[in-house]
Amino acid sequence: MKNNLYSTNERPYLSSKKHKGAVVCPKCGLVFLDGKWKKAEKPDEYKEILCPACKRIRDGYFGGILNLKSSLLKTKKDEILNLIKNKEESAQVSNPLRRIGKIEEKSDTEMIVYTTFEHLATSIGKALKRAYKGDLIIQYRENEKAARIYWEK
Ligand SMILES: [Zn+2]
Structure with missing residues (x-):
């Protein structure tokens, strides 16, 4: 049960959608790269989409x-x-x-x-x-x- 926590609760809210092109969270500045949100340099061109953490805090x-x-x-x-x-x-x-x-x-x-x-x-x-x-x-x-x-x- 304990080992399963990540998969039961965390995963559904991690965005699994494939974003085309670069995506940056306008609120915290995380960059969506290789299927993961991370702290990274912003690319030159990007779309703004709230990351799952900012979305959760907002909601x-x-x-x-x-x-x-x-x-x-x-x-x-x-x-x-x-x-x-x-x-x-x-x-x-x-x-x-x-x-x-x-x-x-x-x-x-x-x-x-x-x-x-x-x-x-x-x-x-x-x-x-x-x-x-x-x-x-x-x-x-x-x-x-x-x-x-x-x-x-
Ligand atoms: Zn964010």
Whole structure:
């Protein structure tokens, strides 16, 4: 199940359409090359099409929803936010479509991180558990659009 996450949720939103000629995302500047969206030099001539990550963020259609509940958010919020950003940066190396769409602060002890695909939310959850212990629950139901990850400490 866990190994299958990429194929069940991430793939449908990766554009598999064959674009004729060069395509650039007008929002984030990624270039669609050899069947993949990547960070690359813009070609001289191109069509503009929103990449799947920007599309998801625009539509509020997130693949991963990570719920953080901890009193550590009161004392170590900056440190935790840094860890989240670092995970986003390293996820983008292998796939630049893996991004944080938004972060909602529900209270001083609760935060929700929305990611374009579930992989990033899952890896942030695991990193939080590694760094601060606590409990991590990863839920992915076949008929739901998003993986839900809960970290509590
Ligand atoms: Zn984009």
